[in-house]
Amino acid sequence: MLGEPLTRNNVNHDGAPSKMVVEGLSAFYGSKKAVSGVSLGFREHTVTAIIGPSGCGKSTLIRCLNRMHEVVPGTRIEGRVLLDGEDIYRQDRVSVRRRIGMVFQKPNPFPTMSVYDNVAAGLRLNGMRKRAVLDAAVTKGLKQAALWDEVKENVYGPGIGLSGGQQQRLCIARALAIEPEVVLMDEPCSALDPIATAKIEDLIFDLQKTYTVVIVTHNMQQAARVAEYTAFMYLGELIEYDRTEKLFEQPTQKLTENYITGRFG
């Protein structure tokens, strides 16, 4: 099963369709191969986690999913990444990124903008001017990110005035305001304290009703808490991909077992 391309209706997903499919993806930084022949599918309206030790290529993989990998000069990919069956590398990069949003490891609200402006930035900088539309999108984004109650009194205050956990939720609200179909998260909680982490994990759990979520995490327990499916990567390759409970109770690969039991890290 491993290594074979997972098509729209693949067995792993119990017959449910994949929102995104990666086929034979290899990603390069110059001559260095960071991701090597990865094929897997991401089931829609589900949270899929990607785990693995540092340097295994999980961050590179997720950045290939919305063409952020190209932002670094000298990079290239081989293989395909399909969104609803269409290769995103054959489409306009900017429109792809509007459908596939991303939240980064370190919260990065725009420092010169207020909370409102931050959340509205995606829409505004794409030409939307109507106040009513922006207001609705900002409110909806903040509510979906579970931040509304905490900032509704001071929505015009500075974005960077919030706490770390709130800033990260602000970034999530900003990503959600443009109504993407997929939300990618690259270690979203690694810079946060346990309480902020818990709030965001709750949020991720709710998000899967509306979006397809892919989350990279170095915290395996987090993967166990939020993700329905988990992929384990090592040295750029996909070693195992399965339902989370199966991967953690009964991994089929020795490498997976050694990693999750802490025998190497």
Add this chain to the structure above:
Amino acid sequence: MPTAVERKALSEALGRLNENMRTMSQLSVLAIRKAAQALEKGRTRDADEVFTLDQEIYGLKQRVEQSCIELIALYAPVASDLRTITASLEITTDLDRIGRYSKDIAEAAEKLKGMSRESLGKIGNLTRMADMTIQMIETSVNAFTQRQADPVRDIVRTDDAIDALHDEVFTELVEKMTDQSVAPRVGAQYILINRYFERLADHAVNIGLDVIYMITAQRPSKVKRRNGEAHPPPPAPSAAPS
């Protein structure tokens, strides 16, 4: 899931758990052996040893339960570690029951002292049943301490033989008590002893099945199919990456 740092602590704790389980296994086997001996030879010394062993086994069971819960709380173990711990939890109960039934057999043996058993004839000789049961228990326990699934694959089938034997002995005892060739006091004890051996065999089967789970992560069914055959246990997974 443990980090590399926690791994060391977890490995040590797992080592201690395994040691305790090994000791408990040995004590249980000793207990049933002594109980069979007490039954056969009628020496009070043997019976007393069984009573002591049962106490020890019970104490160990409590310690093992406690460590398993601590391991789960502290380390959130996964995969083989998790299966080892949950299997140990289950097996420790079975071993404790083995100790308990051994004690019951020893008690019955004490009660039978001085009573005549000639009238029982061949069913008085429960040696065969005792031997089979002891062997089953030893096989299961060894499979557990050596982490081998193969020796216990057919354990359900062996249990069938003991069940058959149990039914035979039971029927004969009832007959003999009905036609008064065996005194009810004696017959009743033997019915109990017969039952104890059958239950001991069941626990040996439980242990065997838990060992299979621990190693293969599959739980084969104990339910027998209509023709009397149990479902065969599944093969072990490959260790090499595909």
Add this chain to the structure above:
Amino acid sequence: MKFDRDARRRVFNWIVGVLCFLCVVAALVPLLSILYTAFINGGHVLSLSFLVSKENNVGVCFPGDPASCSVGGIGPALYGTGVVVGLASLMSVPVGVLSGIYLSEYGRNALGRSISFFTDVMTGTPSIVVGLFVYATFVYIARTVVFSALSGAVALAIIMVPTITRTTEEGLRLVPNTLREGAYALGIPRYRAVLQIVLSSGRSIVVTGVVLAVMRAAGEVAPLLVTAFGSSLGFTGVNEPAGLLGPLIFFDATGGSSLLVSAAWGASLVLILLMLGISLLARIALRNRFK
């Protein structure tokens, strides 16, 4: 004994602290003394009329001509400075800022690095050389000697651009990459991300660079002497010579008349105060509106 080492360390710390403070004082002394001297020598000349009156071209006091006996004013020169520096800014700021943006955002390659290097070299070009270059160019084009406000503005612009470019480039480089990524991940086209988010975040450094360049241009003398040359009427047209503060101070100070020397001090003081004023305005404009 430990005690000794501790005491020795504390004394040493104190000595270094005092030395640093003395260096600060040494650095401030010349600056403050310039300010002081300017005030002493030019303060008495300052008045509203000084700021708007025409210059005293004669410099020699004739009893029958009251105009020749007054200090005069710097009105035309002030006006000329405003117009010419303004023209220069109009030319240099867009060019400088956009090149800085290019170098920082799109030019992270060998070509970009060499352009950066040469721009650095150009910031150090002697301003008289720039002036002569502009003069020669205008002469070449017009086939005759040309002194004009336009050539002055061009010279000043050439002097301003490298500074603005380098400061903009460095300022934008300081904007963390996470901001750019955040913008790209929202599906914002690159040029919009650069102009509306990156530039906005780095704006304080960019504005500082522009202000520095403007202040330098406002105080230039040598290049203006061979381009705009000078005019007692300040600014009369782009193709006419223009009078600016810098050259005015030069002419007045070397004119030989004590009246003119006073005027020169007054003009110097005005120039200094003007610089201070622009800096202050820039700071106020850049203050975080959330404070």
